[in-house]
Amino acid sequence: MQLLQVELADRSYPICIGDDLISNAGLLKKTIQGRQVCIVTNSVVAPLYLEALKKTLSDYQIDQVILPDGEKYKTLDVWSKIFDTLLSARHNRSTTVIALGGGVVGDMAGFAAASYQRGVDFIQIPTTLLSMVDSSVGGKTGVNHPMGKNMIGAFYQPKLVMADISLLKTLPARELSAGLAEIIKYGLISDSDFFVWLENNIDQLMQGNVEALTYAVKRSCENKAFVVGKDERESGLRAILNLGHTFGHAIETAQGYGNWLHGEAVAAGMVMAADLSWRRGAISETDLQRIIQLLIRAKLPVKSPANMTDEEFLSLMGVDKKVMDGRLRLVLLQAMGKAEVTSDINLEQLRQTFAACRAA
């Protein structure tokens, strides 16, 4: 088992990464303060892992909330059901809310933990590669509003994140790839050595090798923790974590959420950011090709949809076609392993990137 401490003063917490942690009662018991736990999971994960977790926690009063699966259920209404269970089962302020699932489950359970009696303990057991390397670090919790994603929520840190690599055995291949997109992102924005390691180990990762996945998850969390530790409430530096996301969000919105996985859209978006960075002279053409090749080996898309025009991109990115007055801020590469946020964007270069990255 690998251990990583996320340092955030009195909100610091450990991330444990390893094989078969879900049956490790000692690890959980060391963190749980009271006698009650409430497991929040969803209808896909529950049949796979809920019983195993309940067996590990058999010494506690266990209550459970099984949410419907999917981003469209990440609403205030569905969220409020967590409180119905907590109150019906008389959970007190020393209870622990445990999220067993991917990003949606973690976001909703975390926001419920933040809000129940103004804050109770929270443990995350991510079940997707994406949530292991993304929502494990940063403390972002919340729900969507019909008018915007993640508009209602809290910054709330867990007491423990338990990244059990063995849970990834049941993860669909496409979701494994989507998680790898975020992992590759860390190599690009802040860790060129890790990028090289990924080039050398991408096949083991794709095959589900536990040792390789443990290392990749740990190093990703370290990179994210380093960035978040400098900017917990997202006032500046943390924006570099959004490499590929401005382009990616435009793709997700244009194609309808759910048709492209988030990680897939980010992959294509990272290629676009890298392409523009190359046009600006920040990285070499060789490096651009290395990025594209690594994403291809991770079975990720490296082109934007054929039907998305320049104007559609610009509109979805919030840019007025006629003026380019610095309102568009993009995360671009300054070098391999180094990112910057810039509003100094050349529209002509941006159009060249759109053209070069569009699927035939």
Next chain:
Amino acid sequence: MQLLQVELADRSYPICIGDDLISNAGLLKKTIQGRQVCIVTNSVVAPLYLEALKKTLSDYQIDQVILPDGEKYKTLDVWSKIFDTLLSARHNRSTTVIALGGGVVGDMAGFAAASYQRGVDFIQIPTTLLSMVDSSVGGKTGVNHPMGKNMIGAFYQPKLVMADISLLKTLPARELSAGLAEIIKYGLISDSDFFVWLENNIDQLMQGNVEALTYAVKRSCENKAFVVGKDERESGLRAILNLGHTFGHAIETAQGYGNWLHGEAVAAGMVMAADLSWRRGAISETDLQRIIQLLIRAKLPVKSPANMTDEEFLSLMGVDKKVMDGRLRLVLLQAMGKAEVTSDINLEQLRQTFAACRAA
């Protein structure tokens, strides 16, 4: 204008107390960071003070949410309407939510500010004496759940509290008295000099004297801030703020919420706590009578309802009639101006208190 700084490290904020502050544009502008404000108020306060506040803030994009009046609307559903307004009017992360109202408005607006985009600035303009001396300090925000009051919420500190004493001119006399109950509480739990001051100035306070009210609000907030500063997240000491509340909640529950105002129930509850403290030898009979007389001069009830039996009290206070195994914790006086939390309660003495304090 009087100024009090609530010291909570990087969450410190000022409370300004004085006359006609609502028209003081400079005070608000110094605190508001962005160009947008969202005023949350209710249907009783809006006709009285909303236009005046909007006039003061005419330089900003102002949007407003007018909640229905009353504790029964302090629900997740009603709360969610604040987000509808914030999002429809495209408020960004630099917006400021302003609560203009009493405790319910402050709790709901504060929890919305805590949760909108994971936290935006929050200003409180309390319009009742109770909210000036109670919810101004402590950072408690939230909504009720059908199964429990204040079960969903956050600890979230405002950037500014503006206690405009002139707003109390329209406050019903019964609500002024209810606010005085909490003010008298601070004298009892932590400030015997203030208790003497209240004995000497209760008539001016009842008559709405601005200078006296300004002083009483300031000194109350100082006392609460001192306690909260030592225990921001309510792990111990802060419990002394609940003097009279265990008895008071039992009365509120038995009589139906809203029939007794919270401050009224707390007043009767404080007499019960003082009576039991006297039976334990902690305060003299003279002091017990001083407490009762001061509450009477504030037109507050000093007796529990005639129809509430010992058994009803014990049951609502969570005590099993047969055993008194230390599960009942009460805030009692150790002396005038000094409170303690104790579970060392003598059931016989408690029954004597019930009998002595019951209305004929």
